[in-house]
Amino acid sequence: MDIVIKLSQFLLSLSLLIILHELGHFIPAKAFKTRVEKFYLFFDVKFSLWKKKIGETQYGIGWLPLGGYVKISGMIDESMDKEQMALPSQPWEFRSKPAWQRLIIMLGGVTVNFILAFVIYIGMTFVYGDMFIATNDLKDGLLIENPVMQKAGFQTGDKIVAIDGQKVLKFDNQMNAQILMAKQVLIERNGVQQTITMPVDFVDQLSKLEKGPLATIRMPFVVGTVSEESKNKTLQPKDVVLRLNEEPAKYLDQAKAILEKNKNKLIVAGILRNDKEMQVPVQVDGDGKLGVQLAALDLASLEKLGYYKVSKQEFGFLESFSVGIQKGADQLVGYGKQLKMIFNPETKAYKQVGGFAAIFNIFPSTWSWEVFWNITALLSIMLGVMNLLPIPALDGGHVMFLLYEIISGKKPSDKFLENAQMVGFVLLITLLLFANGNDIYKAIVGK
Structure with missing residues (x-):
């Protein structure tokens, strides 16, 4: 189907x-x-x-x-x-x-x-308006797990301040595309700003990895289901992990790092269940896992939990013309930059030129x-x-x-x-x- x-x-x-x-x-x-x-x-x-x-x-x-x-x-x-x-x-x-x-x-x-x-x-x-998270609301920065991004100098917790001199005001689906074609990215790390110069062959390096986002928002550890084999029946669906072994685990990446350090140990998890905080014992297995499936959360759920403030901007009919035209112009300029990269042998971006199969794969499997x-x-x-x-x-x-x-x-x-x-x-x-x-x-x- x-x-x-x-x-x-x-x-x-x-x-x-x-x-x-x-x-x-x-x-x-x-x-x-x-x-x-x-x-x-x-x-x-x-x-x-x-x-x-x-x-x-x-x-x-x-x-x-x-x-x-x-x-x-x-x-x-x-x-x-x-x-x-x-x-x-x-x-x-x-x-x-x-x-x-x-x-x-x-x-x-x-x-x-x-x-x-x-x-x-x-x-x-x-019809749809704009839904986004303002960069000022990304208090703890972005999640950077892509090894090519890490090699370029990015770290989890970095805030993207500007891309090629253009200030970044919001996190949305366009940010990764802008980073992909950038020459320089200004970030803020621990309150200090620094400039990262992007590798010339950045696109070619990415092509050697499985597809994935360059940067994304940091997500909480929320329990989806508990497997039959799991020893952690103390956990329930929709539990939100806040701490592990008294260490803050507000985000999933923090929780993973703590669990990795506590393989095969019984530790205490501070969780949020039905709007109440409590502590439960959990057993970490040899792989640094708890034997649970994670829940996928949308932006509305993240906002309800207090992680992010989601902004939705709606536009009137006449106002939509100027905003829509600007979006089209941005895409046109962006595609022009892509072509420039493709025709520059140093970038090796020509290796990523695709035909009809590549276009076909752009479309999602859900309508x-x-x-x-x-x-x-x-x-x-x-x-x-x-x-x-x-x-x-x-x-x-x-x-x-x-x-x-x-x-x-x-x-x-x-x-x-x-x-x-x-x-x-x-x-x-x-x-x-x-x-x-x-x-x-x-x-x-x-x-």
């Missing part, structure tokens, strides 16, 4: 992005009276799953879910329709239109991608509209940026040649455009093979 939910989200998001991207080309093409021969979701290599001709355009769904396309008459694209291009140009063809109209048609797809992302962020801001729309908005930005790359087989390649034509007044020859399209297509296939090859490699080696 989990795989069905992941696949459903993946296909729904991909289909939505492809259809709207291609509509971005289709609508201005029709507005400028340019004939669109085909409009396809997915590629119809050899055959289609469904097709129907309406007017002059054939609409269809292909069987290969690697993208989609619109085939515009008189345009040199991946179809490489040389027979049509050899005939005299017709008024309805792409090549007959003024350069500025062709430019608008080519920019239509990425424009829709960026608009869609910003609309989603605006909508999410209005959440909030998560779905957040991922879809990010993918829309990624699709827009990638399509703007100056590769002839992509929109950015066509835009590059059109800008040259507008500036110089000289139109590249059809033969040149055909050769450039072929080179771009080979380059694009190489990039796809590299990205999806990375997915296969990671699946084989388990990294």
Whole structure:
């Protein structure tokens, strides 16, 4: 069932992005009276799953879910329709239109991608608002268990003050992404601020470990269930451990350290049960465990226990526009930084470039509209940026040649455009093979 939910989200998001991207080309093409021969979701290599001709355009769904396309008459694209291009140009063809109209048609797809992302962020801001913990409320700092973070100089209890000179005001889902791409992080440790310079190959070091957060909030030791084999029947579900052997154990990481020191010993645990503090004896086994399963707590439960003050900021309809646009802009800048890291060989971040399997794995195995729309908005930005790359087989390649034509007044020859399209297509296939090859490699080696 989990795989069905992941696949459903993946296909729904991909289909939505492809259809709207291609509509971005289709609508201005029709507005400028340019004939669109085909409009396809997915590629119809050899055959289609469904097709129907309406007017002059054939609409269809292909069987290969690697993208989609619109085939515009008189345009040199991946179809490489040389027979049509050899005939005299017709008024309805792409090549007959003024350069500025062709430019608008080519920019239509990425424009829709960026608009869609910003609309989603605006909508999410209005519907969901922002839930976060202010950094000032993280009195005891963050939990840092990631060995690469520890090697870089971070410790549990550190407070993140600023990332690349930008002050951090709240802990939320974006903090780890910001640290991932940071050059310098300003922390506060025991009341003293210090700067940590991030390793150039930080992303590559992380790739060698199992996935996990870089930094997270410190959680309490709360009993979920007591196993049948456990000797600690004195503990009950929902008990909150406060002390162990008279040592403070407010957080789970503190409790683990104390239990590790007291293997195979009978110690006293100070617990909170039904809002009352009490002491009970507990037996620590040879592995430094109590034989209990931990309870998973949400932010509301943590706030009720007095660990954190959770802030929720709601926005009015008009206010959501400015906040949502800023969120979209931050994601766009963040993705730009990721690309910069990928193209910098020193970072070795190119090893983490993924294909369709990587995108598929982004989606959770449980359905959440909030998560779905957040991922879809990010993918829309990624699709827009990638399509703007100056590769002839992509929109950015066509835009590059059109800008040259507008500036110089000289139109590249059809033969040149055909050769450039072929080179771009080979380059694009190489990039796809590299990205999806990375997915296969990671699946084989388990990294």
